[in-house]
Amino acid sequence: MTENNYRPVDTRYEAGMKYRRAGHSGIQLPEISLGLWHNFGDVDTLSESRRKLHHAFDCGITHFDLANNYGPSPGSAEETFGYVMKHSFASYRDELFISTKAGHDMWPGPYGTWGSRKSLMASLDQSLRRMNLDYVDIFYSHRYDPYTPLEETMQTLVDIVRQGKALYVGISKYPLEEAQKAYDYLKSHDVHCLLYQGRYNLLDRKVEETGILKQVAENATGFIAFSPLAQGLLSGRYLDGIPATSRIARGGFLKQEALTEDVMHKVRALNEVARRRGQTLAEMALAWLLKDDLVTSVIVGVSSVEQLDDNFKALRNTAFSVEEQDEIEKILTSVAK
Template sequence: MFSADPSRYDGRMPYRRCGKSGLLLPEISLGCWHNFGHFDDQHEARAILRRAFDRGITHFDLANNYGPPYGSAEENVGRFLAEDFACHRDELVISSKAGHDMWQGPYGEWGSRKHLLSSLDQSLRRLRLDYVDIFYSHRPDPKTPLEETMSALATAVQQGKALYVGLSKYPLKRLKRAVSILKDMGVRCLIYQPPYSILNRWPETEGIHEWLHDKGIGSIVFSPLAQGMLTGKYLAGIPEGSRAAREEGFLQTDQVAQQHDKLHALHAVATEAGMPLHHLALRWALQQRGVTSALIGARTVAQLDDSLDALHTPEISADLLARINEISPA
């Protein structure tokens, strides 16, 4: 039986207000994109969730198609929530998403009401929950009218199946319109989720983070370590067993090769700052305007602890921030 650490809220984990809302999120949240599927070590996955909660992480982020196979991350996390965290449900923020490929046929992806609301019902069954705290449209649909997609998010809130709604990966023009449509429907967009790292600064380039900050909408960034490139493991090449070494992975060897010079330059900056590269990358993301929380993944409890230790490093100085901007500009 899991007994949570009674000192989990003793100040080790800082919390930030999510835009202009009543919700506080931990500076680092746990993403369940990797390492929670049926093919992963379930004992370690369970231990990661327990350790995360003991260290103050109150936000677990999922999506309908996380695994593999699709849906398996929600199934496994749902089992752990029921067995270990049932008495802590009101301390947790659980999010899920829909919009990417999930099941066969014309309704298994994108942004129709049919897909989003059916997917949410499936997610709730897998997670063994009555509601999720945040339900996202996982990606913009180029063909479904935006009003239909937003109406599905509004319905999720009105039915009590989601407390808040969010958007992920929407370009600025479409994001602005989506937020406006939701507002007209009486539902505010709580949060936005983009990929964001020192090596991928497009939310800055497009002015998204500046606009979110001005509108009081939170931002929770994923891949702050650039799929592992900012961990230091690729400084000497492609390690066996790494994401870039897997044919089916999102990170490809040519992507790593293209970033070779930047990675070595950033490693030098991190060394000068007296911290490992991944701590520099996490600290950098959390110092950027408009960022509420950074999503990390972890294969092991030790890896989770190591990433969380970045919160105890000093903020990056203005001089080092300027050097990072020179190495990898927005």
């Protein structure tokens, strides 16, 4: 028994979670993964963060997605996870798939950002200490660095695997041409790119339009989607205005300017499709991403256990008829009048 008296339920792999293989690898990820971008920092209550992490694992979520600068404040999400790792998850480490990333601003000076060897190596060492881990399951280059030779960034990922600090590596938000160079470099050095992490949702389909999804499949890599609810636009919270507790009202990353007439026209029409399917808008938005095998896993961020349970409901129906897909496509390509 651990310090916090946590023991996962014996039925955690019978709770309805499904798993998908990441590209042509041996790794299977839960269809829904838990992201710690927000709601797990030092501005949040540790007991509630711990409760959400426990509940996620009890429900079959084995993949927890972090980055060096997640919080707020930067680094504090990893510290929160590290506390739970030490006091709750230590005995279950081999059941977990834990990711972290580096590439965005983390500490002052020229080495606390982008993708140099010095920055990536130092950042991962810091992350491992914060999370009480000897290694992560996957380490990402969090964004393409136009100032550092791609070969330097990719060789650093290769060396991180060779050193045993990460079992796998991935890339996030890379443009098409640079992503292919990354795949090729890693492959030529016998390190496969396990995952591409990109923004993907009903309102943002750039990974389709630019060919990223097609390229991912051609390189036998998995694709993991973040921002599946468009930072809340597809959560259903804004159908009748801006709630006082919403991200927009609190002045977060989602701005009021995002609620354009065109966006709200699409959101309300999508909500009607979801209603006919017997789903909430959020459930349908998640299900839509999982309707075929292009997406390995969807990363959700939650503020409560109840919200996590609501997200799980999406897995009950991820099938879309041809008519539903055609109607959704028509909505997404329409313009508000």
